Amino acid sequence: MKLRRQRPAPIDGLEPGERVLATGGGPDGEVAATTHRLLLRDTSVEWARVETAAWDGDAELLVVTEVPDGRGQRRRHRVALESPRRLVDVVREQVTQSVVISRHVPVDGRRGVRVTGRRTPADLITWTAAVDSGLDLRDPATKARVDAAVALVRNEVE
Known part of the structure; x- marks a missing residue:
């Protein structure tokens, strides 16, 4: 059967x-x-x-x-x-x-940003960045390090 x-x-x-x-x-x-x-x-x-x-x-x-x-x-x-x-x-x-990629990148000691790329049905990648608590994105130096971390992860895939 x-x-x-x-x-x-x-x-x-x-x-x-x-x-x-x-x-x-x-x-x-x-x-x-x-x-x-x-x-x-x-x-x-x-x-x-x-x-x-x-x-x-x-x-x-x-x-x-x-x-x-x-x-x-x-x-x-x-x-x-x-x-x-x-x-x-x-x-x-x-x-x-x-999920195509998900990386935690330290930007200030152990605190950092989790960058995740997800594939859509149209075969595009959408990106999200989740910043660890304690990081202040209003601080220009911190924001620049976070932006660089996001670019680093994106460059691994794109």
Whole structure:
């Protein structure tokens, strides 16, 4: 007897070339992981915009945190799901796969900046830089060292 993986249900509104990899559901509605993004009830998040995704098994919540926006704000999505094992695995795989490079570069002792490049569905790389607490970007010398660290990491890839 052959065991076959059940195909995910069809999803409307997919982009050309986008495929559904896994789905899950719960009290917060259906969730789908595609080749390009995570589709939530009210929104979708490209994999390159996901900073972290974690499964809280006790609360049965998928917690997805987006990379900071231009003001440094991170959107967090909490989605209640029932038995989402395959979905959680696929989300982890897609988030990990989107990261091209992630380096912590010291700029003042051990304090520094984490520079991360993530690949978009359009095959472009988006960049984020997260500065360690205690670094003051208003200080011109610190800002210059952070900018140099970002350029150093980008040059490794571009």
